[in-house]
Amino acid sequence: MDLASPSLPTETAPGRTIDGPATGAKLPAHPRFLRSAALRFAAVYALLFGLSALALAFFLWWETVGLLDRETDTAIAADVQGLAQRWQEGGLPALVITIENRLAENVADNAIYLLVDPGMRRIVGNLASWPTGLPAHRAWAELPIERAGIRSLARVRTFTLPGSFHLLVGRDVQVRAELRDLLTGALLWALLVVLVLGLAGAIVIRSLFRRALANVSTTAAAISAGDLSQRVRITGRGDEFDRLSETINEMLERISRLMDGVRQVSNAIAHDLRTPITRARARLEDAALHANTEADLRAAIERATADLDGIVAVFQALLRIAEIEAGARRSAFAAFDATPMLAGLVDLYSAPAEESGLSLVLACPERLPLFGDRELIQQAIANLLDNALKFSPAGGLVRLSAASGLGTVTITVADHGPGIPVADRARATERFFRGEAARNTPGAGLGLALVQAVGQLHGGTLTLADNAPGLAAMLHLPGAVESAHHAAAADA
Amino acid sequence: MRILLVEDDKDVAGFVVKGLRESGHVVEHADNGRDGLFLAVSESFDAIVLDRMLPGGIDGLRILETLRSQHNTVPVLFLSALGQVDDRVVGLKAGGDDYLTKPFAFAELLARVEALTRRGKGEGPATKLVVGDLEMDLLSRSVRRAGQKIDLQPREFLLLEYLMRHAGQVVTRTMLLEGVWDYHFDPQTNVIDVHVSRLRQKVDKPFAGPLIHTVRNAGYMLRADAA
Numbered sequence: 001m002d003l004a005s006p007s008l009p010t011e012t013a014p015g016r017t018i019d020g021p022a023t024g025a026k027l028p029a030h031p032r033f034l035r036s037a038a039l040r041f042a043a044v045y046a047l048l049f050g051l052s053a054l055a056l057a058f059f060l061w062w063e064t065v066g067l068l069d070r071e072t073d074t075a076i077a078a079d080v081q082g083l084a085q086r087w088q089e090g091g092l093p094a095l096v097i098t099i100e101n102r103l104a105e106n107v108a109d110n111a112i113y114l115l116v117d118p119g120m121r122r123i124v125g126n127l128a129s130w131p132t133g134l135p136a137h138r139a140w141a142e143l144p145i146e147r148a149g150i151r152s153l154a155r156v157r158t159f160t161l162p163g164s165f166h167l168l169v170g171r172d173v174q175v176r177a178e179l180r181d182l183l184t185g186a187l188l189w190a191l192l193v194v195l196v197l198g199l200a201g202a203i204v205i206r207s208l209f210r211r212a213l214a215n216v217s218t219t220a221a222a223i224s225a226g227d228l229s230q231r232v233r234i235t236g237r238g239d240e241f242d243r244l245s246e247t248i249n250e251m252l253e254r255i256s257r258l259m260d261g262v263r264q265v266s267n268a269i270a271h272d273l274r275t276p277i278t279r280a281r282a283r284l285e286d287a288a289l290h291a292n293t294e295a296d297l298r299a300a301i302e303r304a305t306a307d308l309d310g311i312v313a314v315f316q317a318l319l320r321i322a323e324i325e326a327g328a329r330r331s332a333f334a335a336f337d338a339t340p341m342l343a344g345l346v347d348l349y350s351a352p353a354e355e356s357g358l359s360l361v362l363a364c365p366e367r368l369p370l371f372g373d374r375e376l377i378q379q380a381i382a383n384l385l386d387n388a389l390k391f392s393p394a395g396g397l398v399r400l401s402a403a404s405g406l407g408t409v410t411i412t413v414a415d416h417g418p419g420i421p422v423a424d425r426a427r428a429t430e431r432f433f434r435g436e437a438a439r440n441t442p443g444a445g446l447g448l449a450l451v452q453a454v455g456q457l458h459g460g461t462l463t464l465a466d467n468a469p470g471l472a473a474m475l476h477l478p479g480a481v482e483s484a485h486h487a488a489a490a491d492a
Numbered sequence: 493m494r495i496l497l498v499e500d501d502k503d504v505a506g507f508v509v510k511g512l513r514e515s516g517h518v519v520e521h522a523d524n525g526r527d528g529l530f531l532a533v534s535e536s537f538d539a540i541v542l543d544r545m546l547p548g549g550i551d552g553l554r555i556l557e558t559l560r561s562q563h564n565t566v567p568v569l570f571l572s573a574l575g576q577v578d579d580r581v582v583g584l585k586a587g588g589d590d591y592l593t594k595p596f597a598f599a600e601l602l603a604r605v606e607a608l609t610r611r612g613k614g615e616g617p618a619t620k621l622v623v624g625d626l627e628m629d630l631l632s633r634s635v636r637r638a639g640q641k642i643d644l645q646p647r648e649f650l651l652l653e654y655l656m657r658h659a660g661q662v663v664t665r666t667m668l669l670e671g672v673w674d675y676h677f678d679p680q681t682n683v684i685d686v687h688v689s690r691l692r693q694k695v696d697k698p699f700a701g702p703l704i705h706t707v708r709n710a711g712y713m714l715r716a717d718a719a
Contacts, residue, residue: 302709312595313678316575323576332577347647348673352686375577379677386679 038209042202049201053194057187065180069155072171076157079111079169087161095167096124110172112145112154118164127168134158136166142173153177212241216248228256261325264431265318272432272444273311280307310444317446321431324376324453332375335480338368338402338409341378346400349385357394360385364402369480370409372458377477380454383447384413384473390441391417391471407479408460416470425464451475493517493538493609498528498555499571500547504594508541511598512605525550532559537566538609541601544572544583553586560587567608571596577676599710603662621656624716626695626703628656637699647672648691655704655714664711688712 079102086098099113103126114125122129130136131143137160145154156170215233222230231252232245287300346362353360370377381400388398396416403410420428420435427433429452434445448462451473455462460477495517499505505521512519520535522528525546532540532555540559544552556568567590570583575593583591590604621628625638633649635642644652654671655663665684669675688704696702705713 308595309597316593319575320577344673348675348679348683348687351690352683355686375676378675382675382677382679 036206038206038213041209042206045205046198046202049198050194053191053198057190061183061187065176065183068176068179072155072173072176076155076169076171080157080159083167083169084159092123092163092165095161099124112147112156112168112170112172114168116166116168120166123165125168130166130168131156134168136160145172147172215241216245219248223252228252228259258326261322265322268318268431273314276307276311276314280304280311283307314444314446317444317450318431321446321450321453324450324457327457332373333371334374335369335371336374338370338377338411339364339366341374342368342381342400342402342411345378345381345385349382349389353389353398356389356392358389358392358396358398360389360398360400362400364400365404368402368404368409370477371480372477373454376454376457377475380451380475381411381413383451384475387447387473388413388415388417388471390443391415391438393417396470404479409477409479411475411477412472414467414470414472416467419466419469419471420464422466428464429462448473493606494520494536495605496520496522496528496531496535496537496540498522498525498532498540498546498552499543500524500545501543507598508601511602515602524548525552525555529555529558532566533562533564539605540566540568541571541605542568542588544570544574544579553583556583556586556588569601569605569608571601580676597709599662599707600664600666603664603667603711606661607658607663607667621653621659623656623659623714624703625699626656626716628653635695637695640698642694644691644694647687648694651687651691652695655712659714659716662707662710662713667711 083095083098086094090097095115099115102111103113112126114127114130115123116125116130117123120130126147127145128147131145134141134143134156136158139158140155141158142153142155145152152172152174154170155173156168159167159169161167215235219230219232231249234242234245234249236242281304283300283304287297287304291297291300342362342364346360350360385398385400392398392415399412399414401412401414403412424433424435428435429448431449432445433449434443438445448464452462455475455477458477460475463474463476465472465474495512497505497508497512497519499508499521500523502523505523509519509521520531520537522531525548527548528542528546529550542552542555546552546555552570552572556570559566559568568588569590569592570588571592571594572579572583573594580591580593589608592601592604619629619631621630627636629635630653635644635649635652650672651668654668666678668684668688669678692702692704696704701717703714703716705715707713
């Protein structure tokens with residue numbers, strides 16, 4: 001398709017970017033505006049606020065209007081019970097007298113009684129007639145009544161007495177109804193206020209949320225645009241957002257350190273590997289052009305092969321340093337005793353030391369518990385020993401010693417060679433750095449860089465000191481217990 | 493020996509095939525994973541040299557895993573450009589017997605392949621190693637040459653044992669470093685040469701005819717010269 005119409009892709013490309021980030025396709029269930037976390041938080045806030053307000057209103061209603069309702073019902077029930085007792089004691093005449101007495105005693109003028117005969121004619125009571133449509137037996141009702149020309153509202157209960165007499169007991173609840181209307185109105189208004197307040201609060205929360213995130217997201221945007229020097233601003237409040245910012249900044253620091261490493265390696269490849277490659281190439285070309293005999297040719301090819309092997313060795317050392325600096329090897333960390341390892345190294349190196357007229361001595365405690373990558377520490381110390389043997393004058397002494405104290409283990413390789421001038425010490429661990437004294441010795445200047453990388457991987461350091469005369473290279477590593485914590489913290 | 497080489501790079505493959513044939517081996521070559529797997533399962537080889545990354549959808553690890561799942565114990569040497577420590581561990585964990593990183597010297601490859609096939613035959617727990625007039629008793633940890641006792645340091649003993657176990661084969665410096673010292677890195681100085689030369693002082697110098705020979709551009713070989 002692309003081949004048939006080469007112009008098509010460029011035309012369709014903008015369309016694709018407009019209608020669809022791939023994430024949009026993944027989340028079809030949510031409309032776009034709900035994808036804002038700020039909005040979601042605001043909505044949750046408004047919802048919670050509204051629900052609390054509703055709960056409060058309901059409680060208020062229950063405690064006021066509800067209470068009055070319940071009191072009325074209790075009063076009616078008590079009245080009914082009293083009247084029923086009178087009926088049982090004295091029959092109809094006693095009931096009539098009681099009702100009349102009660103009406104007379106009714107100072108608040110809110111009690112309602114009505115007793116009718118089987119023909120629904122009034123016998124006694126303050127209602128003119130039996131309300132129409134009201135069931136005659138055991139019914140609760142709330143109904144409008146008219147009493148002495150005034151319309152009102154009443155809550156009533158009806159009974160059928162033996163002999164088909166009907167009794168109605170009630171209370172005038174007009175005042176209470178007015179109170180209820182008042183309260184309902186007030187609560188409705190309050191709900192409106194709640195709605196407004198909820199929305200306003202939601203907007204405030206949303207903007208707070210956005211402001212807290214804006215800091216992080218502008219930094220992230222600047223970094224993805226290529227400005228790696230940007231850092232998230234710390235407000236200094238020490239809150240969760242500050243902690244998040246700190247974590248992000250630490251991550252950025254680490255990324256830029258790694259980027260620097262990559263840049264250094266590429267620079268090194270560009271500059272420092274060019275020389276041996278040039279040499280190998282020149283040898284081969286020279287042989288191709290000038291070799292007269294097959295033996296000459298073979299010799300030139302062999303030397304070029306050796307050059308290439310040297311380049312490969314440098315390459316492998318560079319890659320190994322990069323691998324260690326990336327921290328990928330922490331998986332091989334374990335607790336081990338360093339003493340046998342140091343003894344093994346001395347065993348390996350004492351033969352070449354003696355060959356060069358040097359003595360190599362080991363001074364180390366019975367047990368030296370370490371936590372780390374055994375193979376890497378071994379290689380680091382082998383590098384230090386390599387250097388010490390290489391730079392020591394004949395008859396010299398190379399001392400490998402180890403001591404543990406205050407949570408750190410220090411492994412020292414000390415020689416009586418030329419040492420490293422103070423001015424060069426800081427740079428001595430850089431890749432491809434070669435001191436003045438090292439000009440005429442073989443090597444690529446990567447040994448100490450690897451030792452330093454191994455030290456850093458273990459949370460330790462490499463320090464170079466004067467051995468007066470000579471160099472004392474000290475690898476400080478955290479002791480076994482602390483390192484375990486360190487690694488656990490790094491993994492977490 | 494019959495050796496299968498699975499390697500997609502034409503130049504490297506041609507060079508290795510030529511070299512192995514010159515050393516007297518019969519070599520089959522596959523240039524992709526599919527053919528390699530087919531050959532590996534359908535024919536019988538003494539050793540397989542396997543590239544990790546192969547075209548054809550089946551990589552070296554898959555081939556090895558398939559072989560091992562069929563209880564095929566043919567010795568396998570990985571020959572790979574994936575040279576990180578973890579790559580090596582992965583290769584050996586999957587059942588590889590040895591791992592050689594590209595670029596490599598042919599002598600190293602040859603020495604390792606030949607060492608592999610020796611390992612593949614499974615000698616069983618020998619108690620005595622004999623090469624010419626040199627005898628090593630593994631139980632009493634003693635060494636005699638022409639009936640005369642030789643005193644060796646523990647490490648020298650291990651070094652000689654390794655050479656004797658690979659008698660008649662080229663043993664490279666890296667193989668010695670890995671096999672005798674269990675170090676998996678290259679020291680810059682010529683430590684191995686020094687150790688071998690000290691061993692020679694004890695094993696060869698006082699006697700007639702050297703047993704430890706230097707193989708140019710490769711390493712060492714312990715062999716009793718057919719006098």
